[in-house]
Amino acid sequence: MALLGPLALRRVPRVLSIAGTDPTGGAGIQADLKSIAAMGGYGMAVVTALVAQNTRGVRSVHTPPTAFLREQLDAVSDDVIIDAVKIGMLGDVATIEVVHEWLLRIQPQLVVLDPVMIATSGDRLLADSAEASMRGLVGTVNLVTPNLPELAVLVGEPIATHWPDALDQARRLSAGAGTAVLVKGGHLLTDSSPDALVDAAGGAGETLREFLGPRVATSNTHGTGCSLSAAVATVMARTGDWGTAIGEVKGWLQGALTYADELQVGEGSGPINHFHHLWTAALPGK
Ligand SMILES: Nc1ncnc2c1ncn2[C@@H]1O[C@H](COP(=O)(O)OP(=O)(O)OP(=O)(O)O)[C@@H](O)[C@H]1O
Numbered sequence: 001m002a003l004l005g006p007l008a009l010r011r012v013p014r015v016l017s018i019a020g021t022d023p024t025g026g027a028g029i030q031a032d033l034k035s036i037a038a039m040g041g042y043g044m045a046v047v048t049a050l051v052a053q054n055t056r057g058v059r060s061v062h063t064p065p066t067a068f069l070r071e072q073l074d075a076v077s078d079d080v081i082i083d084a085v086k087i088g089m090l091g092d093v094a095t096i097e098v099v100h101e102w103l104l105r106i107q108p109q110l111v112v113l114d115p116v117m118i119a120t121s122g123d124r125l126l127a128d129s130a131e132a133s134m135r136g137l138v139g140t141v142n143l144v145t146p147n148l149p150e151l152a153v154l155v156g157e158p159i160a161t162h163w164p165d166a167l168d169q170a171r172r173l174s175a176g177a178g179t180a181v182l183v184k185g186g187h188l189l190t191d192s193s194p195d196a197l198v199d200a201a202g203g204a205g206e207t208l209r210e211f212l213g214p215r216v217a218t219s220n221t222h223g224t225g226c227s228l229s230a231a232v233a234t235v236m237a238r239t240g241d242w243g244t245a246i247g248e249v250k251g252w253l254q255g256a257l258t259y260a261d262e263l264q265v266g267e268g269s270g271p272i273n274h275f276h277h278l279w280t281a282a283l284p285g286k
């Protein structure tokens with residue numbers, strides 16, 4: 001899908017999350033809606049899977065019938081002009097196919113795909129059998145945001161343990177799929193948590209832009225990938241520039257991780273603090 005022209009909206013962007021749920025509010029659709037709102041967007045949501053999970057792990061997944069998923073998607077697109085779409089958990093081949101068909105039919109202006117495969121807790125959220133379909137979907141979106149294990153699956157190689165190897169894999173994915181890649185370094189065992197935007201598909205030759213940030217010492221990182229992709233979709237709709245969008249979101253995410261421990265939600269890997277920039281009175285040290 002060709003990169004959109006500058007859209008730089010002057011009004012509140014209408015952003016649709018297509019994703020699974022997290023009843024504890026830290027990941028999935030609940031995190032997406034918070035992130036979209038935190039970035040100044042109007043959030044909408046289509047549910048691909050109902051997930052019984054908490055900060056400790058996933059208990060079970062209920063997938064609605066594909067016809068009902070299609071009805072949800074059409075209910076939104078028949079009525080609302082969608083400025084950006086964020087796609088998260090898809091679960092299985094049938095779900096990917098319905099979303100893929102809807103994207104080709106509706107042609108949204110801007111689509112960001114978080115290729116969710118495994119939760120922070122280690123539980124699988126995408127069937128093995130759906131990995132090939134996920135690779136196919138990558139070619140139809142504007143930006144894909146894999147973590148290191150997801151990037152490895154998408155290029156069919158072992159997981160990169162060094163950042164330069166991850167950048168090479170991201171280049172190969174971008175060139176092969178014709179899609180910009182935001183590779184996330186959250187899983188590196190380093191003092192920093194770098195991300196990089198790699199676009200080997202644009203007309204102007206390959207571009208690489210790194211977004212560096214110190215690693216925050218917290219175990220409350222549940223839903224960081226969901227939050228990042230939803231926030232980037234929102235700010236991109238507003239600014240029309242990936243670099244500006246990712247830079248702004250990376251700064252916000254750094255704060256959301258820094259103030260995550262204040263929330264005290266659950267006993268496992270808890271949520272980040274999406275509204276840290278607004279809740280100044282309630283946060284010690286702010
Ligand atoms: N401890 C940390 N300190 C600072 N930034 C972090 C930390 N952990 C993750 N990040 C950042 O959070 C974002 C998400 O990265 P990550 O690689 O964890 O994604 P993910 O595995 O898809 O997330 P999740 O599955 O938890 O939703 C990236 O911008 C990454 O750099």
Ligand SMILES: Cc1ncc(CO)c(N)n1
Nearest residue numbers: 020021027028089119223
């Ligand atoms: C629904 C959902 N999507 C994504 C993730 C990954 O963080 C999760 N735990 N749950």
